[in-house]
Amino acid sequence: MTTQQERHTALPLDLAPHTVAELGRQAVDLIVRQVAELPDEPASDYRDAGRLATLLRRPPAGEPGDFGTLIETFRQAAGQGVNTAGPGYLAYFPAGGLVSSALAELLAQVANRYTGVAQTAPALVAMEESVLTWMAGLFGLPSGAGGLITTGASAATLSAVVAARHDRLGPAFGDGTAYVTEHTHYSLAKAAQIAGLPAERIRTVPTTADLRMDVGEAARMIAEDRATGLRPFLLAGTAGSTSTGAVDPLADLVRLAREQGLWFHVDAAYGGGFQLTRRGRERLAGIEGADSITFDPHKSLFLPYGTGVLLAREPAVLRAAHAGGGRYLQDIHEVDGLPDYGHLGVELTREFRGLRLWLPLHLHGVRAFEEALDEKLDLAGVVHRELSADPRLEVPWQPDLSVVPFRLRGSDDANRRFLDRINATRRVYLSSTTLGGAFYLRLCVLSFRTRADHVEEALRVIRASR
Amino acid sequence: MTTQQERHTALPLDLAPHTVAELGRQAVDLIVRQVAELPDEPASDYRDAGRLATLLRRPPAGEPGDFGTLIETFRQAAGQGVNTAGPGYLAYFPAGGLVSSALAELLAQVANRYTGVAQTAPALVAMEESVLTWMAGLFGLPSGAGGLITTGASAATLSAVVAARHDRLGPAFGDGTAYVTEHTHYSLAKAAQIAGLPAERIRTVPTTADLRMDVGEAARMIAEDRATGLRPFLLAGTAGSTSTGAVDPLADLVRLAREQGLWFHVDAAYGGGFQLTRRGRERLAGIEGADSITFDPHKSLFLPYGTGVLLAREPAVLRAAHAGGGRYLQDIHEVDGLPDYGHLGVELTREFRGLRLWLPLHLHGVRAFEEALDEKLDLAGVVHRELSADPRLEVPWQPDLSVVPFRLRGSDDANRRFLDRINATRRVYLSSTTLGGAFYLRLCVLSFRTRADHVEEALRVIRASR
Numbered sequence: 001m002t003t004q005q006e007r008h009t010a011l012p013l014d015l016a017p018h019t020v021a022e023l024g025r026q027a028v029d030l031i032v033r034q035v036a037e038l039p040d041e042p043a044s045d046y047r048d049a050g051r052l053a054t055l056l057r058r059p060p061a062g063e064p065g066d067f068g069t070l071i072e073t074f075r076q077a078a079g080q081g082v083n084t085a086g087p088g089y090l091a092y093f094p095a096g097g098l099v100s101s102a103l104a105e106l107l108a109q110v111a112n113r114y115t116g117v118a119q120t121a122p123a124l125v126a127m128e129e130s131v132l133t134w135m136a137g138l139f140g141l142p143s144g145a146g147g148l149i150t151t152g153a154s155a156a157t158l159s160a161v162v163a164a165r166h167d168r169l170g171p172a173f174g175d176g177t178a179y180v181t182e183h184t185h186y187s188l189a190k191a192a193q194i195a196g197l198p199a200e201r202i203r204t205v206p207t208t209a210d211l212r213m214d215v216g217e218a219a220r221m222i223a224e225d226r227a228t229g230l231r232p233f234l235l236a237g238t239a240g241s242t243s244t245g246a247v248d249p250l251a252d253l254v255r256l257a258r259e260q261g262l263w264f265h266v267d268a269a270y271g272g273g274f275q276l277t278r279r280g281r282e283r284l285a286g287i288e289g290a291d292s293i294t295f296d297p298h299k300s301l302f303l304p305y306g307t308g309v310l311l312a313r314e315p316a317v318l319r320a321a322h323a324g325g326g327r328y329l330q331d332i333h334e335v336d337g338l339p340d341y342g343h344l345g346v347e348l349t350r351e352f353r354g355l356r357l358w359l360p361l362h363l364h365g366v367r368a369f370e371e372a373l374d375e376k377l378d379l380a381g382v383v384h385r386e387l388s389a390d391p392r393l394e395v396p397w398q399p400d401l402s403v404v405p406f407r408l409r410g411s412d413d414a415n416r417r418f419l420d421r422i423n424a425t426r427r428v429y430l431s432s433t434t435l436g437g438a439f440y441l442r443l444c445v446l447s448f449r450t451r452a453d454h455v456e457e458a459l460r461v462i463r464a465s466r
Numbered sequence: 467m468t469t470q471q472e473r474h475t476a477l478p479l480d481l482a483p484h485t486v487a488e489l490g491r492q493a494v495d496l497i498v499r500q501v502a503e504l505p506d507e508p509a510s511d512y513r514d515a516g517r518l519a520t521l522l523r524r525p526p527a528g529e530p531g532d533f534g535t536l537i538e539t540f541r542q543a544a545g546q547g548v549n550t551a552g553p554g555y556l557a558y559f560p561a562g563g564l565v566s567s568a569l570a571e572l573l574a575q576v577a578n579r580y581t582g583v584a585q586t587a588p589a590l591v592a593m594e595e596s597v598l599t600w601m602a603g604l605f606g607l608p609s610g611a612g613g614l615i616t617t618g619a620s621a622a623t624l625s626a627v628v629a630a631r632h633d634r635l636g637p638a639f640g641d642g643t644a645y646v647t648e649h650t651h652y653s654l655a656k657a658a659q660i661a662g663l664p665a666e667r668i669r670t671v672p673t674t675a676d677l678r679m680d681v682g683e684a685a686r687m688i689a690e691d692r693a694t695g696l697r698p699f700l701l702a703g704t705a706g707s708t709s710t711g712a713v714d715p716l717a718d719l720v721r722l723a724r725e726q727g728l729w730f731h732v733d734a735a736y737g738g739g740f741q742l743t744r745r746g747r748e749r750l751a752g753i754e755g756a757d758s759i760t761f762d763p764h765k766s767l768f769l770p771y772g773t774g775v776l777l778a779r780e781p782a783v784l785r786a787a788h789a790g791g792g793r794y795l796q797d798i799h800e801v802d803g804l805p806d807y808g809h810l811g812v813e814l815t816r817e818f819r820g821l822r823l824w825l826p827l828h829l830h831g832v833r834a835f836e837e838a839l840d841e842k843l844d845l846a847g848v849v850h851r852e853l854s855a856d857p858r859l860e861v862p863w864q865p866d867l868s869v870v871p872f873r874l875r876g877s878d879d880a881n882r883r884f885l886d887r888i889n890a891t892r893r894v895y896l897s898s899t900t901l902g903g904a905f906y907l908r909l910c911v912l913s914f915r916t917r918a919d920h921v922e923e924a925l926r927v928i929r930a931s932r
Contacts, residue, residue, distance in 0.1 A: 011830055013768060013838055013914040015565050017502040024497060027569045028490030031576045036483040046588070053592035053802060059600035060827035067566075070828050071573060074821055077589035078577040084586065085578040097578030099481050100533075103493045106572040107537060109770035110497045111544040112551040112563030120550065122512070123543035126519035134525035151617055152815045162660050171664055174640075187814055190788065194628050194812065196662025198637055298815070302479060304575035306817030322656065336519060346660065346812070348653055349618045349764070351772030355540055361526035362536050364477055372479055448479040 011064045023067050030071050034085075035099060038449065041079070042426035043088035049080040082429050087449040090458060091431035093242070093270050093296075094447035097304040104359035105304070108352045115352045116342030118335040125338045128354030131361065135295065136311050138275050139268075140288030147311040147318070148344045149353040153269035153294045156310035158191040159318060159345040160292040161234065164263035165195055166321035168233035177201045177225045178234035181213045181248070183241040185267055201230075210397065211244055211435070213237065215252040222260055235262045239284050240271025243433040243442065245380075245403030247271060250286030258289070266290040269308070270446075271401050273300025276370040279377055283400050291317075297357055301369060302448045307356060310345065318344040372448050376402045379445045379455045386459050392466050405433060405440040408466060412439035421465040428458045477530045489533050496537050500551075501565060504915065507545070508892035509554035515546040548895055553915040556924060557897035559708070559736050559762075560913035563770040570825035571770070574818045581818045582808030584801040591804045594820030597827065601761065602777050604741050605734075606754030613777040613784070614810045615819040619735035619760045622776035624657040625784060625811040626758040627700065630729035631661055632787035634699035643667045643691045644700035647679045647714070649707040651733055667696075676863065677710055677901070679703065681718040688726055701728045705750050706737025709899040709908065711846075711869030713737060716752030724755070732756040735774070736912075737867050739766025742836040745843055749866050757783075763823055767835060768914045773822060776811065784810040838914050842868045845911045845921045852925050858932050871899060871906040874932060878905035887931040894924045 015023070056077060083089060085097050113121040115128065128149060136145040150156045161178075169176040176197065180188055182204055189202050203225070205218045222232045235257045237248040250266060257264035266287050272295030274280025275287070287293065291313050298307040312318050323343040342348040361369070380402035387406050388395045395406045407415050419432055419441050433442050443462075445455060481489070522543060549555060551563050579587040581594065594615060602611040616622045627644075635642040642663065646654055648670055655668050669691070671684045688698045701723045703714040716732060723730035732753050738761030740746025741753070753759065757779050764773040778784050789809040808814040827835070846868035853872050854861040861872045873881050882898075885907050889895055899908050909928075911921060 011834070013564060013830055013834055014562075015501065017498050020501050020565050021494065021498045023566065023569055024494030027572055028487065028494055030573060031490060032483050032487045034573075034576050035481065035486050049588045050802065052589035053804070056589055056592040057596045057599070059596060059603070060824075060832050062831050062833040064831040064834065065828045067829055070825055074570075074573060074577075074593075074825070077593055078579055078587070080589040081579065081585070081587040084580050085576070092580075095578060095580075096480075097575055098479060099486050099576055100489065102572050102575035102578075103489055104540075105575055106493055106568050107496060107500075107540060109563055109568035109571055109772075110500050110551070110565055111540075112561060112568075112770045113544055113547065114550050114558075114561075114771060119547070121544065121547040122515045123518035123522055123546040126522040127540075127543055130523045130525060133523070137525070151817070152813055154813045154815065155621070158660070158812055165662070172640075173662065174638075190814075194624070194661065194788070196631070196639065296815070298817075304578045304817060305580060305815060306575075322660070336516065338519070346624055346656075347618055347620045348656075349620065349762070349771060351617070351764075351770060358526070359536055359540070362531045363533055364479055365528055365530040366526050367528040368477070368479055368530065 026068055026071065030075060031099065038086050041083050041086055043086060043429040044082045044423060044426055046080060048076070052077050052080055087447060087451065087454040088428040088458070089447060090443045090445060090450065091429050092444065093299045094444060094450065095298050095305055096302055096447035096449045098302050098360050098448070100360045100363050101303045101356045104355040108355040113352050114349065115354070116348050116350050117340040118338035121352065122335045122338055124352050124354060127358050128352070129338060131354060131357045132309070132311070135309060139293055139311060141311060141313055145311060145313050146315040146339060147309060148341045149357065150308040150310055150345060151306050152298065152308035153267070153296045154187045154190065155346055156294040156308045157187045157267065158194055159310050159322065160265050160294060161188070161191040161195050163292065163312065163317050163321040164234045164265065165197065167317045168263050169231060174198060175229065176231045176233045177203055178236065179203050179205050179218055179221065179232070180236045181205050181207050183207060183211055183243055183246065184236055184238055185242055185269065188236055188267065211241065211246045213248045213253065215249055215256055219256055232260060232262055234265060236265045236267060239266050239268035239287060240401050242270065243435060244397050244405050245270070245399055245401040246397070247283050247400045250284065251289070254286050254289030263291045264289060265292045267294050269294050269296040270299050272296070273369070274373055274377070274401055276366065277374050277377065280373065300373065300446065302372070303356060303360065307353065315339065315344060376445045379450070379452065380404055382455060383443055383445065383459065387462070390463065402445045403442055405435060405442045407438065407440045415439045415441065418465060422461055425461050425465070428461050492534055492537065496541060497565065504552050507549050507552055509552060509895040510548045510889060510892055512546060514542070518543050518546055553913060553917065553920040554894040554924070555913060556909045556911060556916065557895050558910065559765045560910060560916065561764050561771055562768055562913035562915045564768050564826050564914070566826045566829050567769045567822045570821040574821040579818050580815065582814050582816050583806040584804035587818065588801045588804055590818050590820060593824050594818070595804060597820060597823045598775070598777070601775060605759055605777060607777060607779055611777060611779050612781040612805060613775060614807045615823065616774040616776055616811060617772050618764065618774035619733070619762045620653045620656065621812055622760040622774045623653045623733065624660055625776050625788065626731050626760060627654070627657040627661050629758065629778065629783050629787040630700045630731065631663065633783045634729050635697060640664060641695065642697045642699045643669055644702065645669050645671050645684055645687065645698070646702045647671050647673050649673060649677055649709055649712065650702055650704055651708055651735065654702055654733065677707065677712045679714045679719065681715055681722055685722055698726060698728055700731060702731045702733060705732050705734035705753060706867050708736065709901060710863050710871050711736070711865055711867040712863070713749050713866045716750065720752050720755030729757045730755065731758045733760050735760050735762040736765050738762070739835070740839055740843070740867055742832065743840050743843065746839065766839065766912065768838070769822060769826065773819065781805065781810060842911045845916070845918065846870055848921060849909055849911065849925065853928070856929065868911045869908060871901060871908045873904065873906045881905045881907065884931060888927055891927050891931070893927050
């Protein structure tokens with residue numbers, strides 16, 4: 001009893017500075033180990049998942065626990081499943097998670113400032129705004145463009161769809177139609193569903209042989225819908241599809257959207273970061289004509305999960321679609337032209353997400369990101385060239401960015417087993433997709449931790465698993 | 467040039483373990499200072515905000531920066547505005563931000579696991595699920611209830627509204643009506659707006675003299691709407707309103723909703739944590755009948771901003787309203803009955819938010835939270851008693867939880883000046899609201915850092931500012 005009592009006294013909710021120092025030291029020791037162990041950790045491991053999942057389903061107790069024991073339990077639990085932070089994670093969109101960004105989040109959460117309105121923390125909102133303004137410039141959006149930092153592309157896309165619906169259709173929107181392709185990320189259809197748009201109003205435009213939206217078909221479908229009394233309002237282009245990384249013909253889609261008065265949204269959740277590189281800018285040409293852009297810094301800016309961005313040509317439209325108010329907010333006034341982020345998107349109360357972007361960009365410098373992304377483009381080129389040289393494989397598409405789909409010349413089942421053999425080595429982890437009705441493996445190089453030697457190892461594993 | 471080159475080399479994106487240790491040490495030194503300085507920091511300070519905001523609007527440079535300089539800049543920027551983490555923050559809903567939770571987030575972000583589906587990180591999803599199951603039990607929801615951790619109440623409420631709309635109205639929902647009061651948080655109306663419900667379908671039910679929803683009036687309005695061919699579908703109760711902390715008559719509202727076939731949502735964003743205490747459970751009686759509950763652990767569980775929860779009696783309804791799929795997800799299979807959180811709410815990619823809840827609950831123990839919340843109820847009682855004893859003040863409402871609205875006997879302008887005088891002392895920070903057409907100051911005790919001595923100081927400041 002005395003021990004419990006003492007431990008309780010030693011761990012009040014309001015930790016004394018010396019306790020913060022001690023727990024902080026233990027936490028830093030753990031992240032140093034996390035980082036040091038990454039290169040040797042398996043890319044996937046489920047051997048202890050069942051036991052841990054059962055253990056971890058216990059509710060918290062009344063009495064305090066031991067910090068060291070608890071964080072060690074977390075370390076073990078994190079080790080089960082897919083090692084998304086490691087260099088061998090080449091599935092979906094790799095996200096290593098910059099440690100500098102995680103340290104920024106620690107500082108931001110201890111300060112715990114409210115950034116739903118500028119008045120509460122004007123200098124922090126200016127910090128966040130500086131990142132957004134820089135990004136808007138990177139994408140070539142005009143002065144005055146802005147947006148907000150969200151938890152990811154889904155939340156960003158939802159606000160883009162709501163803004164487009166509000167701006168182009170008004171309150172009665174059931175006759176509005178939107179245009180996507182089968183390679184558009186399903187977060188767009190999900191956003192439309194949440195926003196109350198009937199599923200049958202989302203039109204799937206055919207793609208050309210290189211899996212990009214067919215602009216002529218889009219124009220034809222828009223005209224056809226208009227002729228039947230529907231109201232086309234949203235055209236969505238993709239700058240780096242999930243299946244193949246292909247970039248839609250953005251410049252042509254901008255022209256079509258302008259001619260037809262449609263809102264042009266670009267999903268650059270994956271591809272956006274490549275805009276820092278010369279090759280990326282060439283491939284994303286036209287994106288500067290977008291009305292809104294979704295971009296995930298937790299993908300191609302290497303940040304931890306939970307970091308998305310919505311950019312809008314005219315942030316006032318976001319505000320018109322999302323703003324509201326309560327009387328308990330009557331003390332809030334606009335400050336220095338800084339935005340009230342709570343009025344631009346879904347969240348009102350929001351944590352200060354700016355530092356997790358601002359700090360890594362200023363600490364490592366923009367060039368470090370540009371060089372890393374150029375390296376990923378090079379590495380994807382190596383993967384494409386090496387796999388293409390293998391007569392037992394089909395590698396039909398030259399990568400626009402850093403995704404390479406490939407398959408064994410054989411049945412879908414043979415390819416499923418091929419993928420299982422690769423992943424069973426636990427040195428790399430790949431995912432799959434369906435293209436033209438066939439099962440494809442896909443390899444995506446995007447983690448800052450994935451360097452030439454890991455790509456060479458992945459190629460060895462793939463060859464050995466054929 | 468050489469120096470720049472060296473620094474660049476010294477700070478690659480993939481930090482070496484010894485660099486993680488060094489930056490980690492600097493970050494911990496800063497959070498120790500942040501915590502140590504809190505008691506003496508002003509509750510609000512704008513004196514350097516303009517200069518810093520201008521400085522901080524600069525874009526990131528190509529070359530790397532110095533970590534110590536950058537985090538010191540952040541510390542200064544965070545010092546401008548309202549000190550939401552400090553003990554004198556008694557405005558809106560105080561949120562100190564448990565340091566143990568911030569440390570948990572550091573570990574989670576370095577591990578950077580994907581928890582949109584259970585398969586990627588089953589043991590971590592089990593950890594998250596254990597917290598949600600514990601919470602569902604706390605609110606008396608039946609076995610099988612569950613939900614998801616969101617960034618806050620707005621995102622949680624949006625998913626609740628979308629689920630209610632999908633479940634009770636189906637795809638053609640323009641004739642659906644929802645029932646709130648003027649004291650319902652505006653995030654509900656905002657969620658309805660995002661979900662495409664016409665604004666005129668949100669009915670404002672009158673309140674009784676104690677500012678709670680008038681159940682008889684609600685029943686009357688529902689019947690009236692039904693008679694005109696509309697489809698009542700959503701009744702929203704509040705467990706702790708923002709203006710006064712009042713709890714609606716939840717048990718009566720449950721009965722009405724059940725009789726009428728309406729979805730019953732409870733906004734316990736603020737009040738939910740008090741369910742840990744005997745007094746809280748008495749005041750929130752009836753909440754166990756809710757179809758969905760919004761709760762913000764960043765309010766009454768003292769966590770950092772960015773931590774909300776949506777609980778649903780039947781999580782399958784959340785899934786039906788939000789699930790979708792893309793072919794690149796074809797490898798994903800359900801694991802051990804664990805939920806795929808990406809299919810229950812807005813976000814697909816999501817950071818692992820479980821540790822920021824799991825660690826503080828297990829570290830401090832549930833009793834520490836219960837005791838702290840009991841103390842807040844006691845302290846609000848002290849505030850109410852002391853202010854009520856002052857003949858120059860009007861304090862019309864006994865607090866249900868920990869919000870006390872009060873005003874000078876005088877004009878609204880006199881009360882605005884009263885609030886300005888209080889906040890100008892920089893020892894405490896209060897906010898205001900409008901009740902029955904009159905301007906009220908409001909004081910909310912909710913930070914774990916706000917103890918008896920701070921409340922006494924706040925009372926002295928209020929008396930001296932009359």
